[in-house]
Amino acid sequence: MSEKTVSLFIQCLVDTMFPETGEAMITVFDRLGVAYDYPPGQTCCGQPAFNSGYSRDAAAAAKHFIDIFEDTEIIVCPSGSCVRMVRHHYPELFADDQAMHSRALAIGAKTFEFTQYLVDELGINDVGAHFPDTVTYHDSCHLSRSLGIADQPRTLLNNVRGLELIEMRDSDTCCGFGGTFSVNYPEISVAMVDEKIDNILATKASTVTGCDISCLMNILGRIKRRGEDVQVLHIAQILAADKGEKR
């Protein structure tokens, strides 16, 4: 096992609306004997501003993040799009500031998405979870297309005792969230998530999971409004389950 202490980078949506996802991550680390800490003062990585074009404002958030996480060994986050923001876009934001650019690159190099860290860095394929349920997996865009993380979560899920993974059609098609896109163009966004939900329902799986809470929030919000009977869980919650309990 790695000697390194993991610094938890808890995405703002996880912190404020889905704290159980963060707790589940801790449960998994505890079971695996991974040391972790939670650097205080975390807010938001800046992605909403960046994607809306407000790069200077995003840079302020990036500076705050870098200040907080600079002295850490490894940074692990339960969100692909936030990791992408740190790894790919922080250096871009400071293209004209050599010192900050170097700091951004250094931070990016040690920032990992949760399942990627487990599988690629720690070499763990089985976290000892037990979750007797049918599950389908949504590939979040930034996670799969930009970070290339698609096999890692599936490997982990396939090694969960009792879990049957049923692939949905077009699992890598966007769910329609897109940050402010979802409130600026709600009709298009809802049409997109409806197709995603139809594909989820077609699997007859009782749970849909993924590695990015923002997509899952979009899917959950529409599932609740439509009154569909499908459970939405972040992958950390499935990997944390070890007593065979259905959540």
Added chain:
Amino acid sequence: MSAKPQSQYCRDAQKGMGSPRLQASLHSLQNRFGKGAMTLWAEMDDQDMRRRVKQSRMKNLDHLDILLAELAKKVRARGGHVHFAENAQDAIDYTLEVARKNEVKRVVKGKSMLSMEIAIDSALQEAGMEVVETDLGEYIIQLADDKPSHIIAPCIHMDRSRIGELFTEKLGINYTDDPPSLTAAARKALREKLLSADMGLTGCNLACAATGHISLVSNEGNIRMATTMPPVHVALMGMERIVATLDEHRETVQLLTRGAALQKLSTYVSFVGGPSTSDDPDGPKEFHLVIIDNGRSKILADPEFREVLACIRCGACLNICPVYGRIGGHAYNSPYCGPIGAVITPLLDGINKHADLCKGETLCGACKDICPVQIDLPRMLAGLRQKLAYGSDRWNTKQHNPLEAYAFTLWRQVVSWSPLYRTGLKIARLCQRPFVGKNSMIKRMAGLASGWTDGRDLPPIAKKTFTEIWQKKHATAEVKLPMATKEDNNA
């Protein structure tokens, strides 16, 4: 849904989403061509080809002036005419002059997006000429007095029964929705036009500087006829559409036809090098190549957006984009729709004017993955949004939404200082109480946030945030945490 005032983009998007005919067509289009292209790229033997062609496209943009001069020299040496048009009007004026000199009455067209960009058809018609599209899809669009909704498949929004009705009305045939019969009817009508046309007007898929020829791909043979039968051929070429050598040409065409229609090569690739001569009697008496800038120099000069000029207009990005796949092409209100349209249209025609195109995508990245030349359209969409966010003198762009800009200025203060952020969360948690419904979700919010709750529930801020849970759990153990020292360092 909400009674917010809606932009033309939103209204047209909803119209597209409300058409079962369009939805079915888009679905099968994306299923076949979008997925097909991704499979093709994955299984291609030469996995380096896309990178190589992209590199050559970018290199050629760096040396565009030299290549265009070489192309013009070669075309002129073979007796062709070359005109560099700075803008749409310039290109139209030149073409009209050619038409006048040759007493042109009927113009047959090969499919050309650029001809739509510069709106040359109406200018020719106003000058008294008949203009006939000869690509089947474009011909249908022209008969219906409609607009194309896909770069390669312009009438994707129409089904065969609608086309049957249209042909009954316009061509006087008995109603049928049998595609071969409809194609035969169009072919008969078009052949008459092609045989009697005075001028062929086409686009230009690629021009090759080393040989001084242009090439045009088609699957219907109409381009071959339109470029060789009429006595005059005018080709409209976007100035970026050039390759240096035949080797580059070969690879670029292969990617173009694969991206467009999963074809290793289109049925026809026409190489046009100039007018006919005594020892090469095929072809028109006059050949004119109109090389058009119309805003491209400005894009070329900006390193942030130069990459978009590497586009080879295959339309593959439309075949995978989940937004295009829902709303269709008309909402883009431009000859160029889909992801490529969302980037090139604002750059050519005004960023403020086309703000919805800049903002109306999820930045999912599928267009970048499918692009044969791997153009990073999401990066440039984010770049366009930056111009809208802060305004840009270079792009003559005003700040799009000062209120939103102010909100992000506030946001910046809040996320840069965590005590303020935490206090804000607590206040929001108190304020949300009356809105939390039976299923523990927020059902309705006001203002911009209603965009979310009009169609979706929203989870409320948790009773205890992760930070609060952590603080409580580790309050006593704080000294053991390495963070205690880190906090001091940061202070």
